Amino acid sequence: MLKIHQLHKSYAIGDSSLHVLKGIDLEVESGEMVAIMGSSGSGKSTLLNIIGMLDEADSGEYILDELPIKNLTEKKAAVYRNKFLGFIFQSFNLINYKNALENVALPLYYQGMKRKERQKKALFHLEKVGLANWAEHLPKELSGGQKQRVAIARALAANPKLLLADEPTGALDTKTSYDIMNFIQSLNDEGKTILMVTHEEDIANMCKRIVRLRDGVIMEDKKVNQVRAEQYV
Amino acid sequence: MFDLDLWREIFQSINKNRTRSLLSGFTVTFAILLFTILFGIANGLKNTFKEAFGTDANNSIVIFAGRTSQAHKGLQAGRKIQFKNEDRDFLIDKYGDKIQYFTSKVNKNVSASFRGEKNSYEVRGVYPEYMFIENNVIKDGRYINQNDIDKKTKVVVIGRVVENELFYKVNPIGKYINLSGISYKIVGVFTDDEGDNEEKIIYMPISTTQSIYGNNDYVDLMHLTYNPEMNSDQALAFGNSMKKSLKEKFDVARSDQRAIRMFNMAQGTKQVDVMTFSLTIIILVIGFGTLIAGIVGISNIMIFIVKERTKEIGIRKALGASPRSIVSIILIESIIITAIAGYIGLLVGVGVLEYIGPSLEVYFIKDPGVNNSLVIGATLTLIIAGGLAGYLPAKKASKIKPIVALRND
Structure with missing residues (x-):
C-alpha cells in the first residue's frame, strides 16, 4: 500500500537548515490503522504532509499503491491527492461559506463529477456520518464534533485509498474525541487504511499500530491491541 | 467552453x-x-x-476698405479705397484653391412694408455662397441663386423675424414686399440660430442691389471662408497674403493699417x-x-x-x-x-x-x-x-x- 525508504527533509531557516526527517523507513499494508506519535518538532506532521503530497521530500523513495511519488507537477499532485487521499485536519478546514453538503461535494467537483451525482453521493456520505439532517447548515452552525464529521464525510467522498488524519481529535473534548475515534475505527473495520498523527496516548491506543518518532527518526514501531472507542461512548 | x-x-x-x-x-x-x-x-x-463662437462659419475672413493713412507712390494720404466686383474675381483667380466660399456684400437700410405693416431692416446684397458663410437654413422657398445674379432679378429672401413682423398669418412666399418704394418678390424665408438680430435681415442678389442703389459695381465688403483644411497658422498667413496683394493692387503703403482692414476668424480660432x-x-x-x-x-x-x-x-x-x-x-x-x-x-x-x-x-x-x-x-x-x-x-x-x-x- 505505502512504502517509504530513506526519506529526508530539511527546512531552511535563515542561513542554516533544520533537518526534520533523517531517513525514515515505513511500510503500511492495506487495511492498517497507524498512529504516528511524537513530541512537537519530532517531524510527525512533516511526515504526514509528505505522505499526503502536501509537501515534498528532499530525497528518498515514496511509493503509494505501486506508484512512485516523485517530482510531481502541481497539476499531477492535485489529481493524485484527489484520487488517492482523504484528509482530516485538526482544525476541520471546512470552507466557511459553503454548507455541509457543498463542502462534502467539493472533492467530487474537482473530479469533474456531474452536479446531480455529486450531491447524491455527498448526501450519502453525510448520512453515513449521521448528519444528513444538517446538510444545509453552514460550518458555523455546527458543533466541533459535527464539523469534524463533515470533514470525515468530505475525506471519504472521493473514495480514497488512504485516509490521512492530522490530530483529528486535537480540537475536541474527550467525549467527542472518542465519538470521532469510534467512527474512524468503524471505517477501518470496513477496510479503509488510516494514518493518523496524534500526541494523545489514549487516541493512539485506539489504532492498531503505533510509530514513535523522535528528532526525525523512528524510535519505535509496534503493533498494539486496539482499544475500542465504543465502550467510552 | x-x-x-x-x-x-x-x-x-x-x-x-x-x-x-x-x-x-x-x-x-x-x-x-x-x-x-x-x-x-x-x-x-x-x-x-x-x-x-456660434454657428457662423468659423473660418471666415472679412475684408473692409477705408481711407489711406500714408502717402504712397505719389498719392496723398486720406484717399478712399473702394472695392468693386472685379476685386472678387481678382482674389478668386489668385487664391482659388485656398478659398471655400466667397461673396462680396453691399449693405443698405430700407423701410419695408407689406399691406400696411411697416418696419426698417437691413438689406444685404450678396452672392448665393453667402448662405453657407452665414450658415443660414432655408425654412421656406429658396435662397438667392446664380440666375438672380445674372438677370438682376428683383427677388429677396427674408429672415424669420421679418416674416413674423410683417406677415401675419400669410405665407410670404410669392408675395411682393415694398422696400423703400420698390417691390420685390419674396422667394424664401431663412432662419439663423444665432438669434433674432441675424434673422432681421433681407437678402437680395448683389447685382440687383448695385443697379438699384447707385447703378455702379461698388462693394462694401468682401466676406470669404478659407479652405477648412488649413490650420489657423496657415489661415493667418493666407489672410496676410491677401491683404498684401490688395495693398499692391490699390497702391497702398505696406505699413498702412487703415486702408485695407481684415477680420480673420483664424485669429480667434487659434x-x-x-x-x-x-x-x-x-x-x-x-x-x-x-x-x-x-x-x-x-x-x-x-x-x-x-x-x-x-x-x-x-x-x-x-x-x-x-x-x-x-x-x-x-x-x-x-x-x-x-x-x-x-x-x-x-x-x-x-x-x-x-x-x-x-x-x-x-x-x-x-x-x-x-x-x-x-x-x-x-x-x-x-x-x-x-x-x-x-x-x-x-x-x-x-x-x-x-x-x-x-x-x-
Whole structure:
C-alpha cells in the first residue's frame, strides 16, 4: 500500500537548515490503522504532509499503491491527492461559506463529477456520518464534533485509498474525541487504511499500530491491541 | 467552453462574501463614477466654449476698405479705397484653391412694408455662397441663386423675424414686399440660430442691389471662408497674403493699417485651439488620475482578497484543485465584480450628469456628457488592471504548498 525508504527533509531557516526527517523507513499494508506519535518538532506532521503530497521530500523513495511519488507537477499532485487521499485536519478546514453538503461535494467537483451525482453521493456520505439532517447548515452552525464529521464525510467522498488524519481529535473534548475515534475505527473495520498523527496516548491506543518518532527518526514501531472507542461512548 | 459548475462556484463565492464583493465593487464604481462626472463636466466646459463662437462659419475672413493713412507712390494720404466686383474675381483667380466660399456684400437700410405693416431692416446684397458663410437654413422657398445674379432679378429672401413682423398669418412666399418704394418678390424665408438680430435681415442678389442703389459695381465688403483644411497658422498667413496683394493692387503703403482692414476668424480660432488643447490636457490628466486611483484601489483589494482566501486555496488544493482552477476562480470573480461595478458607476455617473446637467449652465457648463465608448474603455482598463492585480497574487497563491496555505490563519 505505502512504502517509504530513506526519506529526508530539511527546512531552511535563515542561513542554516533544520533537518526534520533523517531517513525514515515505513511500510503500511492495506487495511492498517497507524498512529504516528511524537513530541512537537519530532517531524510527525512533516511526515504526514509528505505522505499526503502536501509537501515534498528532499530525497528518498515514496511509493503509494505501486506508484512512485516523485517530482510531481502541481497539476499531477492535485489529481493524485484527489484520487488517492482523504484528509482530516485538526482544525476541520471546512470552507466557511459553503454548507455541509457543498463542502462534502467539493472533492467530487474537482473530479469533474456531474452536479446531480455529486450531491447524491455527498448526501450519502453525510448520512453515513449521521448528519444528513444538517446538510444545509453552514460550518458555523455546527458543533466541533459535527464539523469534524463533515470533514470525515468530505475525506471519504472521493473514495480514497488512504485516509490521512492530522490530530483529528486535537480540537475536541474527550467525549467527542472518542465519538470521532469510534467512527474512524468503524471505517477501518470496513477496510479503509488510516494514518493518523496524534500526541494523545489514549487516541493512539485506539489504532492498531503505533510509530514513535523522535528528532526525525523512528524510535519505535509496534503493533498494539486496539482499544475500542465504543465502550467510552 | 462554458463550465456551469465553475460559474456556480464563482457566483456562490461572490454572493456569500458580500462585504468583500461590495467593497471591491465600490472602489471600481466610485472610480468610474468620478471619471464620468469629471469628464462630463470638462466636456460641458468645452461645449460652452465652442458655443460662444456660434454657428457662423468659423473660418471666415472679412475684408473692409477705408481711407489711406500714408502717402504712397505719389498719392496723398486720406484717399478712399473702394472695392468693386472685379476685386472678387481678382482674389478668386489668385487664391482659388485656398478659398471655400466667397461673396462680396453691399449693405443698405430700407423701410419695408407689406399691406400696411411697416418696419426698417437691413438689406444685404450678396452672392448665393453667402448662405453657407452665414450658415443660414432655408425654412421656406429658396435662397438667392446664380440666375438672380445674372438677370438682376428683383427677388429677396427674408429672415424669420421679418416674416413674423410683417406677415401675419400669410405665407410670404410669392408675395411682393415694398422696400423703400420698390417691390420685390419674396422667394424664401431663412432662419439663423444665432438669434433674432441675424434673422432681421433681407437678402437680395448683389447685382440687383448695385443697379438699384447707385447703378455702379461698388462693394462694401468682401466676406470669404478659407479652405477648412488649413490650420489657423496657415489661415493667418493666407489672410496676410491677401491683404498684401490688395495693398499692391490699390497702391497702398505696406505699413498702412487703415486702408485695407481684415477680420480673420483664424485669429480667434487659434486662441480657441490653444484653449481647447489645454482643456483637453486637463481632461486627460483628470481622467488618468481617476483611473490610476481606481487601478491602485482595485489592485490593493485584489491582493487583500487573495491573502484572505489563502486558507481556502489551501483546502481546495488539498482536495484536488489544480493551480489553474485556483487562478481562474479568483480571476473570473474579480473580473465579474469589476465589470458589474464599472457598469453601475457608468449608469450612476451618466444619470447624475443628466440630472444636474441643466442646472450647471449658469456655471458655463453646457450639456455635460461623456462618450460612452470612452467610459467603457475606462471600465475595461480597470477590469484588465483588476485582472492583472488579481492574477499575480492568485498565481502566487496557486503555487503555495497547500500545507503552508492550510497553516495560514
